[in-house]
Amino acid sequence: MLAEERxxxxxxxxxxxIEYLPPAKTSFNxxxxxxxxxxxxxxxxxxxxxxxxxxxxKSGIPLFDQHTKxxxxxxxxxxxxxxxxxxVEESILDSWIRWAExxxxxxxxxxxxxxxxxxxxxxxxxxxxxxLRKHNGELTLIDFDLISEAPPIIxxxxxxxxxxxHLNNPEETLWSYPxxxxxxxxxxxxxxxxxxxxxxxxxNRLVKEEGYHHSKRLHSVWKLSVENYSKRxxxxxxxxxxxx
Numbered sequence: 001m002l003a004e005e006r007x008x009x010x011x012x013x014x015x016x017x018i019e020y021l022p023p024a025k026t027s028f029n030x031x032x033x034x035x036x037x038x039x040x041x042x043x044x045x046x047x048x049x050x051x052x053x054x055x056x057x058k059s060g061i062p063l064f065d066q067h068t069k070x071x072x073x074x075x076x077x078x079x080x081x082x083x084x085x086x087x088v089e090e091s092i093l094d095s096w097i098r099w100a101e102x103x104x105x106x107x108x109x110x111x112x113x114x115x116x117x118x119x120x121x122x123x124x125x126x127x128x129x130x131x132l133r134k135h136n137g138e139l140t141l142i143d144f145d146l147i148s149e150a151p152p153i154i155x156x157x158x159x160x161x162x163x164x165x166h167l168n169n170p171e172e173t174l175w176s177y178p179x180x181x182x183x184x185x186x187x188x189x190x191x192x193x194x195x196x197x198x199x200x201x202x203x204n205r206l207v208k209e210e211g212y213h214h215s216k217r218l219h220s221v222w223k224l225s226v227e228n229y230s231k232r233x234x235x236x237x238x239x240x241x242x243x244x
């Protein structure tokens with residue numbers, strides 16, 4: 001802010017302006033391999049920059065706890081099972097839960113490996129809609145309301161989980177990205193990859209909605225849980241083999 005400028009305050013609240021970034025005609029998504037690589041590069045650049053900013057932000061940045069967050073997500077999913085059973089057969093639900101519990105037990109056992117890197121400010125929400133392709137072609141991150149203090153691996157883990165549905169043979173192609181390849185032998189990362197974060201997240205959100213029976217999202221969440229089941233089981237077995 002320039003010296004002669006003053007913040008805008010109203011009723012004892014201070015407001016900040018946000019720069020408008022003209023978007024490209026085509027929005028960013030994870031279906032394109034070039035986009036996936038570009039997103040990882042931007043995320044890596046953000047971590048490098050945020051590492052320098054962290055010492056000045058310590059007092060206002062929460063610490064991230066992956067195991068606790070996912071344990072609570074699993075408990076909520078189990079609470080909603082009576083509703084979810086109306087749409088997904090019991091054997092599939094049991095399978096997702098067993099894999100989740102196995103994932104959490106391994107993650108807890110090797111948690112030190114999840115936090116072995118130097119902490120940075122992570123973005124915390126690597127959904128595709130939080131990447132903006134600007135009109136000049138440059139990709140940037142937006143929406144920093146879930147930032148936390150944690151090692152970069154936490155963002156990369158979430159990013160990997162987000163792109164899994166878009167990969168062919170993900171148990172192999174996931175490691176073609178340099179930012180993810182370095183975690184191929186990190187047992188905490190591997191156990192965490194098996195956790196069905198997306199499935200639990202989407203069902204928990206859906207069931208919370210009023211009138212979810214008629215939600216347009218219901219079919220897509222069902223497809224994520226059932227139609228992609230065989231592909232995800234193949235992926236889980238591939239990761240389990242790396243852990244053996």
